[in-house]
Amino acid sequence: MNYNKCWLNYNLIEDYSDKEILSNITVCGKDAKESLIVDNAVNELKDAFRKILNINASCSYLKNEKEYDEANLGVILKLRDNQELHSEGYLIKQIDKGLHIEARTDKGLLYGSFDLIRRISQGETLDGLNLMENPKNNIRIFNHWDNMDGSIERGYSGNSFFFENDQVLINERTRDYARLAASIGINATVINNVNVLEAATDLITDRYLNKLAEMSDIFEGYGIKMYLSANFAAPIEIGGLPVSDPLDKDVILWWEKCIKNVYDKIPGFGGFLIKADSEGRPGPFTYGRTHADGANMLAKALKPYEGILIWRCFVYNCLQDWRDYKTDRARSAYDNFIDLDGKFDDNVILQIKNGPMDFQVREPVSPLFGGLKKTNMILEVQAAQEYTGQQKDLCYLIPMWKEILDFETHAKKDGSTIADIVSGRTYDQDKCGIATVTNTGNDYNWTGHDLAAANLYGFGRLAWDTGLSAIQIAREWVTQTFSRDEKVVSTVCEILMKSWPTYEKYTSPLGIGWMVNPNHHYGPNIDGYEYDRWGTYHRADRNGLGVDRTVKSGTGYAGQYNEPLASMYEDKETCPEELLLFFHYIKYDYKLKSGKTLIQHIYDTHFEGVEEVEDMIEKWKGLKELLAEDVYERVSMRFSMQLSNAKEWRDRVNTYFYRKSGVEDEHGRKIY
């Protein structure tokens, strides 16, 4: 096997107390018996019990309703129409010698089974267990930016395990991927890059559909719907039509036929993800149509099959002139979509990046979430660490995503946090959820950096239950992945929890973002994008830096928020300091709440960031004897890359601002 099983690694537990109850598995009900998903659930349970506990559980199926009502021995999987349960929810409760997993659907039983495994794998007792779990988000979806040639855009974990040389790959890893995804509650996946180029345009044709159907069958056995990124210009590129105008009859007919054919081959197909009129991709603008025209046309064609159309809001002018201080990329998602609120069909979902720029280490939450009121929304985060260390540097992102989810948009008086909105609670919607750009590839450990798997794991867990804390997720993940040894768990958790603040310290300061090497985005380059066309500027000069995004004197971006947020961001005294340079141009001698000047804060955080990486490495070294050698070595190598990256960031940022400001470090440390 050229890959590991991540958190499904199943380490043996010698002294587990509740073994007895796990030696029988009973599946109740005809529907359950005939479900591939339930089969998989049972097999997962058996496999886990065997590996973790050395138990070879027996399994029986009861068809008779009376019989299974009375079954009360071992693990019992039951379908029951409990109205308290979400269609994918489950409950687990112990009654005497029976551990009941109940759900309304086979998918619920699968999630319940993985929940049980998670508990056992962490060594938790089952005694007195009584819980009900409903997913907080209906759509919990992976976005893979995998290309047909096997490369992965913003992939830092090897090549694609879905595609190679324009062929679809199906092998043992396909199933293990589905197992990993299902075990954390993922119920949908987009397998190809949102930039749909060359052969990928053909994925929706007979060239690939039979093979994709085979893959989709595997996914469906784990409750996962396959989605595809589609090319808005497909009617031209593969249909031979002269246009892809969404109001053109031939175009509409072409898509209808295309989509019918997709569903003929893959009845459980989820739908399309579309990146249109963005960074050079085709879209409805070419024909003077709106995003709503484009999205609704596709949505109508998907509708008969209950297909979903997900439309990305990452639309901005990527040909900006750096001389232009008025155009503001941060405004663009809101400006492009706010007037379309209410104009999208009910099976259209807008997918909105967490921040207004692009997955920087620190951004405000996109104001579009607080603006749209009659539109289905998906929150898009990025597990792939494009701007947060590229899985060379450690950056545990769950704390960031928690902050985003907890952010109160003030769209309503109560209950309008991001978590509320994208779960559908705020506006009583059901087609909503959370997406992540995944960080996987065909590396042995799936995620390049072994510890980066915590982001993949955590995404699924958080999408299921946005109420989980970052530390809780970290503990779950470490325990299942590495060891139940408390030193390992607490040390790795400490390292994980500090990693985002540390990364933020040694990279770009106080929300300004960027300052990275163009194109590949790893490592510092303070002016790398400063005079470029991407709308990503820091505007540093000899007196200060930052972008004035106020209504009063800047780009007006702050005004896109609901009150009291707009006023809070507008004033540099009330603006949260971690976002100060995102909203304001600030002089180097400005006093922060810490009493430090801005320039001294820049110096200090950059020295601290490197020290903290050194400290992480020391902590990791202390685990050498407690971890598998290969894990220890792989992570150690990543840490050494991180340390040199952190030093490069520290020195370049400090030198850059020292040269600009001329202000000496108060502590006389080395600035080059």
Add this chain to the structure above:
Amino acid sequence: MNYNKCWLNYNLIEDYSDKEILSNITVCGKDAKESLIVDNAVNELKDAFRKILNINASCSYLKNEKEYDEANLGVILKLRDNQELHSEGYLIKQIDKGLHIEARTDKGLLYGSFDLIRRISQGETLDGLNLMENPKNNIRIFNHWDNMDGSIERGYSGNSFFFENDQVLINERTRDYARLAASIGINATVINNVNVLEAATDLITDRYLNKLAEMSDIFEGYGIKMYLSANFAAPIEIGGLPVSDPLDKDVILWWEKCIKNVYDKIPGFGGFLIKADSEGRPGPFTYGRTHADGANMLAKALKPYEGILIWRCFVYNCLQDWRDYKTDRARSAYDNFIDLDGKFDDNVILQIKNGPMDFQVREPVSPLFGGLKKTNMILEVQAAQEYTGQQKDLCYLIPMWKEILDFETHAKKDGSTIADIVSGRTYDQDKCGIATVTNTGNDYNWTGHDLAAANLYGFGRLAWDTGLSAIQIAREWVTQTFSRDEKVVSTVCEILMKSWPTYEKYTSPLGIGWMVNPNHHYGPNIDGYEYDRWGTYHRADRNGLGVDRTVKSGTGYAGQYNEPLASMYEDKETCPEELLLFFHYIKYDYKLKSGKTLIQHIYDTHFEGVEEVEDMIEKWKGLKELLAEDVYERVSMRFSMQLSNAKEWRDRVNTYFYRKSGVEDEHGRKIY
């Protein structure tokens, strides 16, 4: 024909006065009759006479010595052992109705014939012609950086016309290339890139030698020796040896066999050009050997065939740390080679770039020329405008090369200009000369920008006669290429002559160089290399910029020059101002000799540079009716690219230094 003939375009002259003498061509002497070169010379004359003058000249061969001594009618090509003539020199003199071209060798006759054509093509009278020409440099060599896949490193004129898909191309263009080269006196050419990668390593093997022999035959018919860039690691890569240590017997044997085979196939082969231990290329350092060890080993193997080994001196640390203020890339050619002076075999030539960095718009002359006294040298310039506008922007380089050639190194009391040294005059050497990295490709006009052909033409003419002036060369080229119309000639010459100063004005100031986009090197990026590993820094801060290369407080580079140069560069008051920032860190408020501060000089030159481009464009527009439409349009398009590039340079440089210095432009012009 998918290409034009450049300066061999042969425009008809209606009213030429001296037609009569050109209607007969007589070749005298057995040796001449049997020479392919003389055949080509005769055909060139006939072709030119026909196209320019509508004359179908007759041709006869005289074998009898007496007869040809008396021949005195028409154009007479004669071999004669005139000791005043260099082996490639010639004389042309009119005696009554005979126009005698005399030379010691067939090559001399070819060059004399092209001289005659050049005069006719410019409409000069032949009446009373009496001249003797000897080339000032023995080796006048093109370096093509063509790759076997057809790409050209730093090529801005399309793809290679020598290679495609790992195959050697031979077609009509091969001959026209040789004609163009010979017409300006080029007698050697290296057809493949100095970075010898992949299939190019095999050029010295039977995989390619038969085909190369065919190409070489065409070249030899025009007096051009074929050279190849060779891979120092060839004994490993194709010989299967474990090392390429120049002192290893098997390695030596391998090269001897290899070179014997090359000469078996191509008896007129010139030799090798080697880039070793430079920018990641293999070399003798791996084995603890010196450049002399490496070069001499190859030279000895070439010696039996009178082959030449050209060894490039472009050796520097390309993994420098930007934090390191002591290491200086400018020092490296001198530091690497000065101690090896006198240690190279007599058929080794060191090829030295004109400046110590890398073909910047302004550099001091490499001090290595003034240092070496017992070593054959070739001056390397770059017609390919890697850092001077990439044949999008116009930059007529002959004035720059003239300055270089005229530079007095003070290696001797008298007669030690660069022109003296590389011609062999200073130290009485015969294996010396001038090389250019060419600017050609398979574009219709050969050089991307029609006007960039002036650099190709000018290189040849200057290599032949370093005494020619830049304006003289420009006039020759314009007249032959476009028109004898005086408005065309004077306007294009004016545009050409201003183009280098203009380019210098809108790009990096006062000799500091760089400030370009990394990798491709086109367009401004002030900090593009500032924090990188290439040793190319400007060290700008809020007070000033420039690199301190003095002996007293800097890197000591200034001390590599002979006196009085060293002292002149050492002191910022005597340092030539165009190189001020190359040698000194200078504050923004430093007063230049013009009375302007440094910062105001930066602003002014950048505004002026753009204005001058606008002025060039106006001048060019005035030629619309006088030029062929396609030429006019192609050049106009290039000028519009240049204008937008110039504005980008102006605005980025000015904004960058305004942000750093905080000093307002005295004239209140727009700085962003």
